[in-house]
Amino acid sequence: MTDRRSRVDGAVRRALLRASPLGDVEVERLVTALPSMLRESARRRRLAADPAIWISAAAFQWLPRLAAATALLVVAAILWPGRGITVDAVANDQTTSFGSWVSDGVSTEGGTDPVLAALVE
């Protein structure tokens, strides 16, 4: 306690005490409200103990964020600058590969169809 008091600023403490209400503080209204306080705390404890409640509370908190993040990812994927070129390139490669595979059984990717190769031979 001596340690605690040594940390305290005496002037600030005196100021806080001086600013306090001067008369006795009435607590009768708090006493009157006690049954409702006890009921409310019991209700909150029940809520805290019910997993369905906190799961739904967490869902309410996180679902909008997940939805927003997903929407951002979708928009970013659609608007990504290199995306169209990549698709075209793949499509061209695929066409080339299919054409050479039909004509001589060898694709541009190096793969060979053994059946077609035997027929051509």
Added chain:
Amino acid sequence: MSQPSGERDDLALLLAARNGDDEAGEILVRRFGASMIRTAWSVMGRYSASEAEDVVQEGFIAALTTAALPQGDVGAWLRSITARKALDGLRQRKRRVEDPLEVIGDAQGEPAASGGLGVPLDVLGVRQALARLSAIDRAVLVLVDLEGFSMAEAANAIGSTTMAVKWRAVRARRKLRVILEGSDDND
């Protein structure tokens, strides 16, 4: 280290009240309600009885709901919860608590001084000075300089870091001293 019997009694009362014991709850309210209201007033910088009672009710409900137990003085623990609730209430309402005129004009429900006199001018001056601090600065000063909490305990009570509370305490003390010295010079 053995606990003083009074503290043990308070803890037993708290546990009984959590189990729905009206009588234990009433003793707690009568024992600590007034000091909790004073804490709420000090942190809010407003001396309205109904607002302070709302804060204290929220504090009591939180103390009865949580599974956490006070590590020492039950009264100090209840007052630290009250300080936190007062801050939460101020944040929610987004009131401008730094206006000193609001404090003077909003003294409804404040208990009158003995002799029926109004609030003395020097007390109003100190309240004005405190009202010029932010609510969180007032909460730090109340917990550290009035309740004697350590910086870490105060930080835990108001949901901040120890470093932030230390910095706030130094700054708020300096600011309060400057304001009070300025008001003394004006008198």
